[in-house]
Amino acid sequence: MVPLPLKPAWRRLAAYFTALVRAAPMFGIDPHVRAGVERSASWLADAGYEVTDVEPPQIAEVTQAWSDVIGADLGVAWPLTMIVLRWP
DSSP: OOOOOSSOHHHHHHTTEEEEOOOOTTSOOOHHHHHHHHHHHHHHHHTTOEEEEOOOTTHHHHHHHHHHHHHHHHHHHHHHHHHHHTOO
16 A cells, blocks of 8 residues: 655745746836735745746747737637728
């Protein structure tokens, strides 16, 4: 018989590590938001968490993909919207 831990290993590890994004590439962060993020990171560190600075993965690629999807939707919906609104 193999003992079963009460929490899976990933849950035990996740309780002590956290990733922190201090700046978003391509976008600004409001100073008040930045201060709140810094304060939260400080609280987590004080509580024993290992706070690691990271960059969001592939933010530029995700932003481009989102823009492509929205552009495609608008390209289809806009002519129909003009018909419904009876726009010349």
